[in-house]
Amino acid sequence: MSLLELRGVSRSYGEGSASVNALQEVSLSVDEGAMVAVMGPSGSGKSTLLSIAGTLEEPTSGEVRVGGQPVSAMSRGAKARLRRRTIGYVFQDFNLLPGLTAAENVALPLELDGTSGRKARLAALRTLERFGLGERASHYPDTMSGGERQRVAIARAMVGERKLVLADEPSGALDSVNGEAVMRLLHDACKKAGMGAVVVTHDAQLASWADRVVFLRDGHVTDQTAPPKDPQSLLTPEAET
Amino acid sequence: MSVRHAMLALLSEGPKYGLRLREEFEARTGDVWPLNVGQVYTTLQRLERDGLVATVPEGDRGNDGGDDGAHKAYHLTDDGSSELARWLRTPPDLSSPPRDELVMKVLVAMRVPGTDVREVIQAHRRYLVELMQQWTRIREDDASDLSMSLAVDAELFRLDSVVRWLDAAEARIARAGAPGSTDHPDQARAPLPRHRREARTPR
Incomplete structure (x- = not known):
């Protein structure tokens, strides 16, 4: 299909x-x-x-x-x-929310969809780990490199x-x-x-x-x-x- | 690509037999450039003639390369080491543009009546992208093979530069006022100067 x-x-x-x-x-x-x-x-x-x-x-x-x-x-x-x-969206300029950590950015679409904060955060952490970003989960976008930020954005597009x-x-x-x-x-x-x-x-x-x-x-x-x-x-x- | 200097590089690690040199050459270039045995031996004979390699005396040969008596082992001479060092640091001659068949085709297409240049450009672009898809797949099938990845990267960058040229050519032709079909840029540009000439002519 x-x-x-x-x-x-x-x-x-x-x-x-x-x-x-x-x-x-x-x-x-x-x-x-x-x-x-x-x-x-x-x-x-x-x-x-x-x-x-x-x-x-x-x-x-x-x-x-x-x-x-x-x-x-x-x-x-x-x-x-x-x-x-x-649908997951990935943009050229990443479009991560600056006031949220990597994990919070990835968890966001799940939370907006009604998933509990804890479950959303766990799913976000799993996705970030899969992308080799487990240790960066609590970092804010402005402390990450461009490549890392885009991987976070892709994690956000694929979570759930x-x-x-x-x-x-x-x-x-x-x-x-x-x-x-x-x-x-x-x-x-x-x-x-x-x-x-x-x-x-x-x-x-x-x-x-x-x-x-x-x-x-x-x-x-x-x-x-x-x-x-x-x-x-x-x-x-x-x-x- | 210089097979001659690749052989010198492989021998810089120590004496080797012809067959082993062939295997290592293919492995290190990621199997991208297969080599036949004849090429290997002809190259080694020429290198020996030029004093850049020498055969290892029979008594000194170990078990390296599975010598069956029919093949010789070679080692690098001092002149060979100097030549290798010189070659590695000498840029290849890229000063004169190669006669590029694709460039010729696009230039000619602009002059052939009834030819859509954009369609010609697209046919070549599609072919190049299809080749790039194949190379990308080869690289990803064995991403752990560093030599293969480097050789494939070189090919991808080369093909990519041709696609970029096609993109730039298409944009330049469009800017020059050739909407793609039978017009060609020189004709399309002509009205402007003529218009100016007429404007200057006293009525």
């Missing part, structure tokens, strides 16, 4: 001659365990696509389904629950029973080693925990972690990569030439 499905989604801003089509007839589906990257230049509609997929914005036309359920039929409350329970992670340039503010670590966490979440992920990026090295890369231009999906080939074919002597 598709965790996320966009069917013929369009989004325009403004009216009449001033109207701008940010997305046009975009269809995209993300299955369990799949990591999809969306590549495109600035202004190609990548962030709009992610906002619509994350139910933060409504399409002008077309349908969005999360976990098989059409989002348009959901009440505001149901959408808010979906965003707290099912999340199924879908949406990441907007998740390693845009990081060096290549930390960027790779972030992509490995997202990749592992898909391959080991069966989550689905959409990663928006203009960076081909990050996109190359994905099972499928979708290319966006002027609001249209213009192309996508073929299903993965056997990587070992690159290591045969014939590949030398």
Whole structure:
């Protein structure tokens, strides 16, 4: 079953001659365990696509389904629950709350969803430990490195029973080693925990972690990569030439 | 890549047989560049001719490399050590741009009527990203292999630089006023100077 499905989604801003089509007839589906990257230049509609997929914005036309359920039929409350329970968001600039420790930041979405403080904190600590951040749990974001902060943000996006992670340039503010670590966490979440992920990026090295890369231009999906080939074919002597 | 200097580097650790050199070369380069036995022996013969390596006298050979009598063990000479030290510190010649087939294709595509340059660029971009996906998978399949990871990183950065060039080329062509289809930038730019010329002409 598709965790996320966009069917013929369009989004325009403004009216009449001033109207701008940010997305046009975009269809995209993300299955369990799949990591999809969306590549495109600035202004190609990548962030709009992610906002619509994350139910933060409504399409002008077309349908969005999360976990098989059409989002348009959901009440505001149901959408808010979906965003707290099912979807995790990762942003380029981390968006951690500065007055909260790493553990409190990670526990926050669970607490907002009604989980008791103690249970939420335990779940947060477990997730932070899994990401190698157990010892940093009581630190505040401003005392952590960029790579650590982004790992905390990913922990927050995956804590609980999340199924879908949406990441907007998740390693845009990081060096290549930390960027790779972030992509490995997202990749592992898909391959080991069966989550689905959409990663928006203009960076081909990050996109190359994905099972499928979708290319966006002027609001249209213009192309996508073929299903993965056997990587070992690159290591045969014939590949030398 | 210099197989010759890679052999010198492997011999800097101590005397070795040809077969072992081949195995170690492949292992240290993460199996990214397979080598045939012929290449190894031709290289060793040339290194010996140039006085950079020498064969180990028979009586001094240990059990290293499983000598069956048919193969010789080699060691590095003093000249070989100096050559290795010099080579490691000498930057490869990157001063003159290589004749790049991809660059030529994009330049030519802008001149061919009825050709959508953006579509040409995208075909190459997709191919490069697919290659990068394969390399990333190879690296992640054995992330503990440092040599492999370094060799794959080099390949990923190289391919990434080509994708970036394609992105920059597409943006530059768009800025130059070629919306991608049959127009080419020179034609698209032409109206401005002509307009200025007309504006200056007295009626």
